[in-house]
Amino acid sequence: MTAMIEVRDLNVIFGRGADRVHAVRDVSFAVPEGATFGLVGESGSGKSTVLRALSGLNPDWSGRLSVAGEALTRRRDKAFYKLAQMVFQDPYGSLHPRHTVDRILMEPLAIHGFADPDRRIERILEEVGLGPQFRFRYPHQLSGGQRQRVAIGRALILEPRILLLDEPTSALDVSVQAEVLNLLQRLKKERGLTYILVSHNLSVIAHMCDTLAVMNHGAVVEEMDVALLKRAEPKHPYTRQLMTASLGYDRSAIDRFEDFGIDAESSGVPDTSTDAPQLESERKRGP
Amino acid sequence: MSENPLLRVEDLKVNFPTRKGLVEAVRGISFSLGREKLGIVGESGSGKSMTGRSILRLVSAPGQVTARRLEFDGIDLMKASESQMRQIRGQRISMVMQDPKFSLNPVMRVGEQIAEAYRTHQNVSRDEAKRQALDMLSAVRIRDSERVYRAYPHEVSGGMGQRIMIAMMLIPDPDLLIADEPTSALDVTVQLQVLAILDDLVSQRGMGLIFISHDLSLVASFCDRVVIMYAGRVMEICDAKNLAAAQHPYTRGLLNCLPKIDGGGSDLPILRRDPAWLEHGA
Numbered sequence: 001m002t003a004m005i006e007v008r009d010l011n012v013i014f015g016r017g018a019d020r021v022h023a024v025r026d027v028s029f030a031v032p033e034g035a036t037f038g039l040v041g042e043s044g045s046g047k048s049t050v051l052r053a054l055s056g057l058n059p060d061w062s063g064r065l066s067v068a069g070e071a072l073t074r075r076r077d078k079a080f081y082k083l084a085q086m087v088f089q090d091p092y093g094s095l096h097p098r099h100t101v102d103r104i105l106m107e108p109l110a111i112h113g114f115a116d117p118d119r120r121i122e123r124i125l126e127e128v129g130l131g132p133q134f135r136f137r138y139p140h141q142l143s144g145g146q147r148q149r150v151a152i153g154r155a156l157i158l159e160p161r162i163l164l165l166d167e168p169t170s171a172l173d174v175s176v177q178a179e180v181l182n183l184l185q186r187l188k189k190e191r192g193l194t195y196i197l198v199s200h201n202l203s204v205i206a207h208m209c210d211t212l213a214v215m216n217h218g219a220v221v222e223e224m225d226v227a228l229l230k231r232a233e234p235k236h237p238y239t240r241q242l243m244t245a246s247l248g249y250d251r252s253a254i255d256r257f258e259d260f261g262i263d264a265e266s267s268g269v270p271d272t273s274t275d276a277p278q279l280e281s282e283r284k285r286g287p
Numbered sequence: 288m289s290e291n292p293l294l295r296v297e298d299l300k301v302n303f304p305t306r307k308g309l310v311e312a313v314r315g316i317s318f319s320l321g322r323e324k325l326g327i328v329g330e331s332g333s334g335k336s337m338t339g340r341s342i343l344r345l346v347s348a349p350g351q352v353t354a355r356r357l358e359f360d361g362i363d364l365m366k367a368s369e370s371q372m373r374q375i376r377g378q379r380i381s382m383v384m385q386d387p388k389f390s391l392n393p394v395m396r397v398g399e400q401i402a403e404a405y406r407t408h409q410n411v412s413r414d415e416a417k418r419q420a421l422d423m424l425s426a427v428r429i430r431d432s433e434r435v436y437r438a439y440p441h442e443v444s445g446g447m448g449q450r451i452m453i454a455m456m457l458i459p460d461p462d463l464l465i466a467d468e469p470t471s472a473l474d475v476t477v478q479l480q481v482l483a484i485l486d487d488l489v490s491q492r493g494m495g496l497i498f499i500s501h502d503l504s505l506v507a508s509f510c511d512r513v514v515i516m517y518a519g520r521v522m523e524i525c526d527a528k529n530l531a532a533a534q535h536p537y538t539r540g541l542l543n544c545l546p547k548i549d550g551g552g553s554d555l556p557i558l559r560r561d562p563a564w565l566e567h568g569a
Contacts, residue, residue: 042474043445144331173330173501175558178544182554200474207546207555230549245475246548248508254483257476 003030003066004162004194005037005054010063012049012218023049024061025218031211033161036188036195038205038212038226040242046218047198048166054196055086055164067162082112085155089167091147095139101125101150102135108158120157128153129183145176149183156187163188165197169204181208202246206230214239216260292319293463293495294342297356301337301519304349312337312350314519320463324489324496326510326527328503330541334519335499339465342497343382344372360462378408381456385468387448391440398424398436401455408459423454427484446477453484463495464488471500482509503541507531515541518565537564 012024024046031037039047053061056076065072067084088094095104102121109117122132128149139147148168155163168184169177181204188195199205205212206229213223214236222236234240238260244253301313313334318325329335341352344364357364359380367375384390392400401423402416409416417436424432427450440448449469456464466485470478486509489496500506506513507530515522515538523535533539540558 042476174503174541175330175544178546178555179557181546182557185554201546203546203548203550206548207550207552232549241476243548245479248504249479249482249486250508251483251486254479257480 002032004033004035004068005031005196006064006066007050007054008064010050010053010061010065012046012053012058012061014060023218024053027063027213027215027218027220029213029220029223031194031196033194034188034192035211036197036209038209039196039198039215040200040202040205040212041215042200042242044217045215047215049218050215051086051164051166051196051198055084056080057086078112081160082158083160084162084164085158085160086164086166087148087151087155087168090171091144091151092139092171094151095147095154097139100136100138101130101142104139104150104154105157108154112158114158124153124157127156127187129179143176144172145179148172148176148180152180152183152187156191159191160193162194162196165195167199168197170199170201177204184208202229202243214242221260292321293360294320294497295356295358296338296342297354299338299341299354299357300352301334301341301346302351302353304351311519313341316514316516316519316521318514318521318524320495320497322489322493322495323512324486324498324510326506326513327497327499327516328501328506328513328541329516330501332518333516335516336467338516339382339467339497339499342465343376343380345382377404377456377461378459379461380463380465381459381461382465382467383449383452383456383469386472387440387445387452390452391448393440395439396437397440397443397451398438401436401451401458404455405458419458420454423458424451426457427451427454428480429454446473446481449473449481450484453481457488460492461494463497465497465499467499468501469498471502478505503530504545520564520567522564536561 008028010024010027014021014023027050029037039050041047049058052058054065059074067080072080105121105124106117109120114120121135125132125134130146130149134142134146142150169180172180185208187193197205197208206226209226211223211225212229213220215221216238221238222234224234228234232243234243241257244250296319297317298315299313300311300315303310303312316338327335327338337346340346342357342364344352346352354365359375362375391397398417398420401420405411405416405419421432421436424435429435429447429450435443435447443451453469470481473481485496488494498506498510507527510527512524513527513530514524515535517537522537523533525533531542533542543556544558546555
């Protein structure tokens, strides 16, 4: 098998009865080793939910998921977390506020019984562009960009082959975003990592990814090569609208915006206004 | 820009005394605003929000606001009494905050909150205020205005909440609207739809708009003029359509480090900060 990550007919349903939300609908894709796959969509589109099902944070899924040729179960063992790690959107929420950087980085090493933690912590700090002087600081003593570097370091210290990135730069200033994106590109090249990058920002996806899937209301509307996006040739009207919107303000284009709702076949699904906040809170729960 | 600007700001400073010394959030900035869309762009901590708040005199103690001139339509805002300010706030200058979740009263129906904003400044009956609030909800393109009028803030989506906030701020028909990151929590298509509402109001009512944002490309395409702020200072003020040709190294740095949809896959240029920017504004 050549695919590092394979997702087949993934469905995620939250709640039941009137509260039933079909958050992910028949999503399938495959990511070859060493590639970066982008999931792009608006809030409530289900892109983070796909990532959370893959990472084992959300056990309520059906379908087939496999990583490095192994089918994934609802519960994951330690070996899985050695293979795949996740970086979250909000570096203010995903680091323990009362733990030093040293302790944050030590914990995964202790859980997985790595030898020589001291040297590993020193090396990972170096690799994510933080010097040894950051080792005994608390998260509140770091800037947003530095925190995100710690979060990336915590994910990489187990030497995984896959990083699942959930909006890793959307809480950062653009100048810091550029630094973090460059860091992710460099680490990928050095370590031959496979990435899945979730973002609402088409430019970030275009910059980082080889292939991407556009999601709307839980379903993939279009999967394409990034070259197609760069040439501004997406096929689906939803993707084209997303693209127009991300190019900036254009008064005349806005009046032509359509509402790409869910098809009539899906019953009992509330509109995005009610399921978006739920996904938001899901995402913020942290590791 | 017109001969008689709506707002004139000269040498505005905002300071916060702390245990570790004085924090200078805004270090002497000047600009003026006509009946136009003025963007204030900067990264977090650049003082852009403090600038907006000090125009409405909303910087609370221990913050200290000083200015050589802070004049709105001939009124000296620095000298205005608290009761004069209450007349100005809402009715003449209003402000839309970033997050509707924290700006709406969670235990009051949104329609009543909008009607209350109207009744505070106009001596009208409840029925009349409700009618105006419903009209305003339609004006910000909320289709089902009767249903939304009765909804509580937690029952509406982020985009809807932001439109409700805008409706509430616009119902007293202000001359100047300060919008502090009004759309950054929204999806990109919804964001543009909300901006279109503001745009139409500026062109139809002749309102002045200060649009505070961290999104350089959005401001460039939406506003008439742009103020670029860094560390409490104005780096540059330029016409939005000429932003791509901006000269200041900070503006150039910010523009360059944005990933582009049609860009190459190589490393993004990193913004190098020049300590001299802290000393000299534009």
